[in-house]
Amino acid sequence: xxxxxxxxxxxxxxxxxxxxxxxxxxxxxxxxxxxxxxxxxxxxxxxxxxxxxxxxxxxxxxxxxxxxxxxxxxxxxxxxxxxxxxxxxxxxxxxxxxxxxxxxxxxxxxxxxxxxxxxxxxxxxxxxxxxxxxxxxxxxxxxxxxxxxxxxxxxxxxxxxxxxxxxxxxxxxxxxxxxxxxxxxxxxxxxxxxxxxxxxxxxxxxxxxxxxxxxxxxxxxxxxxxxxxxxxxxxxxxxxxxxxxxxxxxxxxxxxxxxxxxxxxxxxxxxxxxxxxxxxxxxxxxxxxxxxxxxxxxxxxxxxxxxxxxxxxxxxxxxxxxxxxx
Amino acid sequence: xxxxxxxxxxxxxxxxxxxxxxxxxxxxxxxxxxxxxxxxxxxxxxxxxxxxxxxxxxxxxxxxxxxxxxxxxxxxxxxxxxxxxxxxxxxxxxxxxxxxxxxxxxxxxxxxxxxxxxxxxxxxxxxxxxxxxxxxxxxxxxxxxxxxxxxxxxxxxxxxxxxxxxxxxxxxxxxxxxxxxxxxxxxxxxxxxxxxxxxxxxxxxxxxxxxxxxxxxxxxxxxxxxxxxxxxxxxxxxxxxxxxxxxxxxxxxxxxxxxxxxxxxxxxxxxxxxxxxxxxxxxxxxxxxxxxxxxxxxxx
Numbered sequence: 001x002x003x004x005x006x007x008x009x010x011x012x013x014x015x016x017x018x019x020x021x022x023x024x025x026x027x028x029x030x031x032x033x034x035x036x037x038x039x040x041x042x043x044x045x046x047x048x049x050x051x052x053x054x055x056x057x058x059x060x061x062x063x064x065x066x067x068x069x070x071x072x073x074x075x076x077x078x079x080x081x082x083x084x085x086x087x088x089x090x091x092x093x094x095x096x097x098x099x100x101x102x103x104x105x106x107x108x109x110x111x112x113x114x115x116x117x118x119x120x121x122x123x124x125x126x127x128x129x130x131x132x133x134x135x136x137x138x139x140x141x142x143x144x145x146x147x148x149x150x151x152x153x154x155x156x157x158x159x160x161x162x163x164x165x166x167x168x169x170x171x172x173x174x175x176x177x178x179x180x181x182x183x184x185x186x187x188x189x190x191x192x193x194x195x196x197x198x199x200x201x202x203x204x205x206x207x208x209x210x211x212x213x214x215x216x217x218x219x220x221x222x223x224x225x226x227x228x229x230x231x232x233x234x235x236x237x238x239x240x241x242x243x244x245x246x247x248x249x250x251x252x253x254x255x256x257x258x259x260x261x262x263x264x265x266x267x268x269x270x271x272x273x274x275x276x277x278x279x280x281x282x283x284x285x286x287x288x289x290x291x292x293x294x295x296x297x298x299x300x301x302x303x304x305x306x307x308x309x310x311x312x313x314x315x316x317x318x319x320x321x322x323x324x325x326x
Numbered sequence: 327x328x329x330x331x332x333x334x335x336x337x338x339x340x341x342x343x344x345x346x347x348x349x350x351x352x353x354x355x356x357x358x359x360x361x362x363x364x365x366x367x368x369x370x371x372x373x374x375x376x377x378x379x380x381x382x383x384x385x386x387x388x389x390x391x392x393x394x395x396x397x398x399x400x401x402x403x404x405x406x407x408x409x410x411x412x413x414x415x416x417x418x419x420x421x422x423x424x425x426x427x428x429x430x431x432x433x434x435x436x437x438x439x440x441x442x443x444x445x446x447x448x449x450x451x452x453x454x455x456x457x458x459x460x461x462x463x464x465x466x467x468x469x470x471x472x473x474x475x476x477x478x479x480x481x482x483x484x485x486x487x488x489x490x491x492x493x494x495x496x497x498x499x500x501x502x503x504x505x506x507x508x509x510x511x512x513x514x515x516x517x518x519x520x521x522x523x524x525x526x527x528x529x530x531x532x533x534x535x536x537x538x539x540x541x542x543x544x545x546x547x548x549x550x551x552x553x554x555x556x557x558x559x560x561x562x563x564x565x566x567x568x569x570x571x572x573x574x575x576x577x578x579x580x581x582x583x584x585x586x587x588x589x590x591x592x593x594x595x596x597x598x599x600x601x602x603x604x605x606x607x608x609x610x611x612x613x614x615x616x617x618x619x620x621x622x623x624x625x626x
Contacts, residue, residue: 053430059429059430059433061433106610106613106614109613109614109617110613110617112429113367113373113429114569114613114617116429116433117565117569118569118609118610118613120562120565121562121565121566121606121609122606124562124602124606125602125603125606128602128603129600129602129603132600243558247437250430250433250434250437251434251437254430254431254434258430284445284448284449285445286441286442286444286445287441287442287445287446287449289438289441290437290438290439290440290441290442290445291438291442293434293435293437293438293441294420294435294438294439294442296434297424297431297434297435297438298420298423298435
């Protein structure tokens, strides 16, 4: 890890947070804050999923398990125990990570479509447990009844501005951490595993263990995204753990570009904008979303940022060739 | 959890028969769908996530045909052929574009179609649960075997499913077409080099797989309630069958399907809220002990 890159990322992060605060001061509408808050949780969810999909080559269709588990555990802790937000946050991270270790251990033994499918099956089992265990989880209704938000460290999350800054900060900090992980030797090993797991193994990379680490880290940040969402909607609902949520994650990655760290964030922005446009005007949301995905899959075949990166690369190649010719 | 009820059922012949029959039907219908899925994945290498939608559409087509003609035969034919046609269009225009690509692209393509089909079904038939009802010719006194009640429709369903399975086996193992298909599953390029039109072959295989799903949906229509999104559960179960039974093994698929059918039917008594969990635990156990499935023929 280069100290210089860490510094750079931290500075960029701070600038982004300040920019967000200024934006809020300039256009302080609830709608802007809503969009930004949704971007924080969905964007983080997508980037965490991409650690598995884009960087390790593990197509997981079940990260919504941890997103949902994070939301439910946090909400339950806040509703039932008298804990403050930081403690509940920390406990949820630990609790869901343990779940991720168990699930990950089972799943990473498999590869390819079998891996994908097992993650999906586990997620659906988790979902049906959420619905069935209604005494504990509120069943189909989810955990209604509000989410207490006691102030901590001078931050009061019932205040929209505080909440906005809090979410944006959590989002940025998480992204910086993920970016550092991706840029580290561990991240390089993950990419090696993605490209050729056998070769990585021969070179001494502990493939299974690294896959498990990637799985747990990805799930950790999916949990954070889930906590942010539960704070945002003051509750936890079964659809958080439904396969459509995982599908949305993959869609965001696909749309924005899996090879670029910020691709999923762009994908999240597009998804949120589309959602808003569609829900306001059209009743059949699935139909439109499906057609859009079709266009992306058949037309672009890769995400927006990947596409742009390709164009940029071929352009600079051409100008380099021109330069090298006398 | 109600272990007592389960124990009581297992010790009562009538309950064993009734639940056993239900389990067998669920298993056989699942076997049809799963065979179609395995066929498509085995030969085309295509992860057909839309398979559940084919099942759903088969059921809805059957429903409409039945509403129009009051004939169960027409309903099954409508479901089967309708889905076959739809599958050909899907394969020719969409699936071919992602055959040799990343699995993620294939899954996303299918995801798009799941969304589209689910919404189209909702637009055409509405969001409520609808029921086809038992066709007139089966409204007779049920058979009583060992005290267990068996509606005549059940016997018919079991018969038809077994017939389909037999036909499929004969096709795959006793005909030249079947041999060509199996060869293409092993080495597509070689088959193409032998002068066989693999494009046509693939469309055929895809349609065949889809028809199995559509037929199963149409057959199941009288005993299920129809709703948009009903395809998803069967999709997951079909994948479970493929995974537990082992890719490429028809016997494995049959065993796995029947196993799931029985777990659903008896497990539903003992563990009414946790049947999904049971099935999943079974899947996980098999995968951990035999990662290639119970009857795997190809190491994937």
